[in-house]
Amino acid sequence: MKSFFKIITFTLFITVSSCKYYNFTGTGSIDAKTFQVNYFQNTAELVEPGIERTFTLALQEIIQNQTNLNLVSQGGELLYEGEITEYRITPMTATADQRAAQNRLTISVMVRFSNKNKEEDDFERRFSFYHDYPANEQMTGSRLTTALDEIFTRITQDVFNESLAKW
Template sequence: MKYIKYIITIIAFTTVYSCKVSYGFTGADTGVAETFQVNFFPNNAPLNEPGIDIQFTNALQDLIQNQTSLQLVNSGGDLTYEGEIVEYRISPTTATSDNTAAQNRLTIGIQVRFYDKNDEEKDFERRFSFFFDFAGSAQLTGSQKDTAIETIFERITQDIFNESLANW
């Protein structure tokens, strides 16, 4: 009975450790990569919202740091994320009977290039976008704008993470 506890402990430790080597607990497949870099994502959208470039770059860095054991570096990373914000658009989605917007939609699109120094087959270039709907009578300012951008960036960064590191 005494030895069974030790055997179970060793098996559990070995299983957890072997999962950690290639896969994190989030399902991320980092392979042999140890570092990543996220280059600055400039805002090249026709409608320019100040500050979202830094906000997005930081959001992507934070997500990868929180969901993997990779170390963030400024250059020479095993994994590299780069790109630009290509869309920031507010448009009406539904109208009222007197031809005013009942609901508006903020859409943000990001063009991303991903490079894996150790496995070029995983490299990709792709556009990611998401939206946030808000009342047509409301102005997209203050906390509502912050919530909208945060919600959109949460979804886009998770989609980028899944595309680049989730090997499902």
């Protein structure tokens, strides 16, 4: 009975202590305590007001929610910066009378990531995603909010995975 108790105790110890080095987001080996997300300017030819703030906040939120890093306004060990380079609406499918049946909103963001503690992790990369919607609807109000939520959720998760999760 004592050996059974020792085995259970040892197994529990290994399980708990391994969580220090690995977790389900893959971010267990981050050697930083702070991160900084600079304001992402909107340099796209077609400008939708306010999306730069929405994206910046979405990126801050995903990092705060999925790590123990502290957000700072300057001097962060991990630095995210860049710009929104594309906001484009294009017709995707047509009806028999040559009208658009479906449109696609595509947003692209250029991200520069710097890790002061591990410079080999630095990158500059373009992330992009889209949202399809019926052509008879305008990209305003709740339609725009839904599209931005979908697109920015995907882009910020891709940025997070590339910079921290290493999946």
